Amino acid sequence: MLIKKPADIRxxxxxxxxxxxxxxxxxxxxxxxxxxxxxxEVLTKGAAVLHAVQPAAHGRKLNVKPNxxxxxxxxxxxxxxxxxxxxxxxxxxxxxxxxxxELARNFKTDNWTIEVxxxxxxxxxxxLEDLIKDETIEERVYRMRCVEAxxxxxxxxxxxLASIIKKLQPTAKAKYIKMSxxxxxxxxxxxxxxLDWPYVEGLRMDEAMNPLTIFAVGLYGEALPNQxxxxxxxxxxxxxxxxxxxxxxxxxxxxxxxxxxxxxxxxNEYGFYANVNPNVDHPRWSQATERRIGEFFKxxxxxxxxxxxxxxxxxTGLDLKKNF
Amino acid sequence: MYLSWxxxxxxxxxxxxxxxxNETGVWALRFICVTLLLTPLRRxxxxxxxSSFRRMMGLYAFFYGSLHFVTYVVLDRYAGLIDYPGGxxxxxxxxxxxxxxxxxxxxxxxxxxxxxxxxLMVPLAVTSTTGWIRRMGGKKWAALHRLIYVTAIAGxxxxxxxxxxxxxxxxxxxxxxAILLAVRIWYKVRLKADTTVRRSAPPSASAxxxxxxxx
Numbered sequence: 248m249l250i251k252k253p254a255d256i257r258x259x260x261x262x263x264x265x266x267x268x269x270x271x272x273x274x275x276x277x278x279x280x281x282x283x284x285x286x287x288e289v290l291t292k293g294a295a296v297l298h299a300v301q302p303a304a305h306g307r308k309l310n311v312k313p314n315x316x317x318x319x320x321x322x323x324x325x326x327x328x329x330x331x332x333x334x335x336x337x338x339x340x341x342x343x344x345x346x347x348x349e350l351a352r353n354f355k356t357d358n359w360t361i362e363v364x365x366x367x368x369x370x371x372x373x374x375l376e377d378l379i380k381d382e383t384i385e386e387r388v389y390r391m392r393c394v395e396a397x398x399x400x401x402x403x404x405x406x407x408l409a410s411i412i413k414k415l416q417p418t419a420k421a422k423y424i425k426m427s428x429x430x431x432x433x434x435x436x437x438x439x440x441x442l443d444w445p446y447v448e449g450l451r452m453d454e455a456m457n458p459l460t461i462f463a464v465g466l467y468g469e470a471l472p473n474q475x476x477x478x479x480x481x482x483x484x485x486x487x488x489x490x491x492x493x494x495x496x497x498x499x500x501x502x503x504x505x506x507x508x509x510x511x512x513x514x515n516e517y518g519f520y521a522n523v524n525p526n527v528d529h530p531r532w533s534q535a536t537e538r539r540i541g542e543f544f545k546x547x548x549x550x551x552x553x554x555x556x557x558x559x560x561x562x563t564g565l566d567l568k569k570n571f
Numbered sequence: 572m573y574l575s576w577x578x579x580x581x582x583x584x585x586x587x588x589x590x591x592x593n594e595t596g597v598w599a600l601r602f603i604c605v606t607l608l609l610t611p612l613r614r615x616x617x618x619x620x621x622s623s624f625r626r627m628m629g630l631y632a633f634f635y636g637s638l639h640f641v642t643y644v645v646l647d648r649y650a651g652l653i654d655y656p657g658g659x660x661x662x663x664x665x666x667x668x669x670x671x672x673x674x675x676x677x678x679x680x681x682x683x684x685x686x687x688x689x690x691l692m693v694p695l696a697v698t699s700t701t702g703w704i705r706r707m708g709g710k711k712w713a714a715l716h717r718l719i720y721v722t723a724i725a726g727x728x729x730x731x732x733x734x735x736x737x738x739x740x741x742x743x744x745x746x747x748x749a750i751l752l753a754v755r756i757w758y759k760v761r762l763k764a765d766t767t768v769r770r771s772a773p774p775s776a777s778a779x780x781x782x783x784x785x786x
């Protein structure tokens with residue numbers, strides 16, 4: 248005897264009679280709700296469009312001297328003003344790359360002072376102008392490689408850090424230079440505890456004195472925009488970008504190696520040296536290649552970001568896998 | 572759709588493809604959450620409008636998941652091959668691409684999670700029609716579609732493990748998914764308790780309660 252199997256469809260799946268009779272209206276309603284879902288997406292993103300990230304306004308022109316010796320990028324073209332001023336990691340002004348351009352707009356950098364302390368003769372609070380007034384601002388075109396595996400070529404305007412250090416007369420005890428970013432109420436990002444504030448970075452004295460290392464005060468011949476670390480920031484082209492501490496308002500010469508912020512945050516992922524090294528991967532991603540902003544195809548990452556000739560000797564004998 | 576237009580307008584950021592990849596990923600997760608919200612909502616409101624709506628939301632999740640996956644393949648794998656043996660679209664290049672993806676899925680835990688989350692949505696998308704419910708039988712179909720729970724959890728872990736330092740956003744989605752799954756567990760527990768109680772109830776009581784006829 249053929250026993251008919253009970254319906255496989257649960258009774259709850261059967262369209263209720265009332266709904267079936269009004270199915271056309273239901274389809275219309277469902278369509279409208281679906282349309283509303285798309286609409287919500289368009290509106291929220293549309294709001295973002297109306298507020299599309301604007302590149303930095305052009306600033307005060309600086310008197311800069313091109314330095315071709317330090318501007319060799321093997322023909323790699325410079326990134327644009329727009330790219331350099333709208334794609335920034337500056338968590339004090341938001342953790343998204345397009346936030347600093349918006350939120351750092353009104354950051355005040357006039358009457359900037361830098362507090363110098365530690366193992367040196369010249370201690371105290373110095374107005375920025377005093378520190379750089381008799382220095383020549385050079386144009387240096389450097390690669391900048393972020394630890395996140397993207398990079399840019401940036402025409403910085405800056406002063407060799409060595410010149411500034413010499414002015415401050417560090418003592419023999421000074422083995423490291425420690426620098427901090429200003430902590431300001433105008434920075435909305437500091438309410439988040441994503442990082443410990445203020446942002447701290449450091450260099451070994453020989454790294455700081457290397458001819459490549461500069462304090463940048465400008466970009467493309469103009470005063471450094473806020474989102475790029477105005478009014479003065481560190482640039483160490485053979486290291487990952489997070490070593491480039493921005494908006495420096497404190498310098499300390501120390502005997503012991505400073506604990507830099509990213510190492511403090513995730514010591515298994517970010518170290519003190521942070522030398523660009525395609526052979527030492529980040530625990531979660533490879534460092535063998537990078538995306539040059541503006542390009543589609545990735546590039547092979549260069550050892551020491553291509554500056555090995557000038558800096559490899561600083562690290563002979565150092566295990567770069569352990570000291571990342 | 573908006574994203575494509577915005578990319579054309581140059582509005583997306585200095586690295587538009589990575590913005591596109593990130594946004595499609597987040598939207599996939601959002602639609603997964605909306606999909607998970609609907610059955611608890613039905614139980615709360617007793618309305619059955621949600622069934623086809625749930626399918627639509629699930630397919631949106633799959634749609635964004637697919638866009639996210641394709642963008643990742645193109646941007647993070649294809650663009651990074653460095654050398655394209657035989658040409659940009661040669662068989663050798665495609666094999667190299669496949670090997671690159673496999674390598675990533677195996678070696679990078681957060682990619683493993685993302686891959687699991689996406690792959691599990693494929694059978695769900697394929698069997699999303701009522702035809703398939705009939706073909707499989709409601710019970711088997713429902714069992715298969717519980718894979719969305721695995722997708723939701725894998726998706727949250729994928730997001731959590733890929734962010735550099737700020738876990739606040741993945742944390743939020745983790746909380747949402749946790750609540751949506753907890754509601755289901757709670758409902759199941761309550762349902763079980765109810766039927767157990769009814770089974771042991773005296774006959775006079777069960778006569779009044781038609782649902783215990785299931786007994």
